[in-house]
Amino acid sequence: MTEPRFLADEMLGSLARWLRIMGYDAEYARDMRDDDILRQAVDEERMLLTRDRELASRAGDRGILLQGDDAIGHLEAVVRRFDLTFDEERTRCALCNRQLVPMSVEEAAPRVPPRVLERHREFLTCPSCGRVYWKGTHWTGICGHVGEAVRRARTNSGPR
Numbered sequence: 001m002t003e004p005r006f007l008a009d010e011m012l013g014s015l016a017r018w019l020r021i022m023g024y025d026a027e028y029a030r031d032m033r034d035d036d037i038l039r040q041a042v043d044e045e046r047m048l049l050t051r052d053r054e055l056a057s058r059a060g061d062r063g064i065l066l067q068g069d070d071a072i073g074h075l076e077a078v079v080r081r082f083d084l085t086f087d088e089e090r091t092r093c094a095l096c097n098r099q100l101v102p103m104s105v106e107e108a109a110p111r112v113p114p115r116v117l118e119r120h121r122e123f124l125t126c127p128s129c130g131r132v133y134w135k136g137t138h139w140t141g142i143c144g145h146v147g148e149a150v151r152r153a154r155t156n157s158g159p160r
Helices: 010-022 034-043 053-062 071-082 105-111 114-119 138-155
Strands: 006-008 026-028 047-050 063-065 101-103 123-125
Touching: 006 010, 006 034, 010 026, 010 047, 010 071, 010 138, 034 047, 034 053, 047 053, 047 071, 053 063, 063 071, 071 138, 105 114, 105 123
Parallel strands: 006 026, 006 047, 047 063
Antiparallel strands: 101 123
16 A cells, blocks of 8 residues: 655644644645646645545545544644655655655754754755754654643544
8 A cells, every 4th residue: 555645724834734744645726726626636636635524525535524623633643644654764844745855964064053963963954945954952842742631542533
């Protein structure tokens, strides 16, 4: 079975970012008409994630309706539905969804604050937007957020 690819509608931009951090291909449909969103989901073989009941219905088997405003709950529902796992080595760019590539300390040096360079030796960059990533103090919080969603997905058996 091929790995799921996602398309999050305008109401679920943060969910797209969390899925990217987990290592999944998750595009974000921003400022798009519903017909264009549906076409992209079909053309690119993506599962449409939406809070819009009508859009989910129009997407048929390709549409996943997520309810409520709970970001962890949305991630939990998608993790449960597709049995997703968190693989830190596959994290994608949170901004543009491209796969990250390693970069040397020398390459990172002019692009990160000096204090970061003093504390970290491993860096990743996005080949598309150029953003530089490292596992700083925020990484613990990120792992906690994702870990909570995965834990809830594994322990709660009912749909969300």
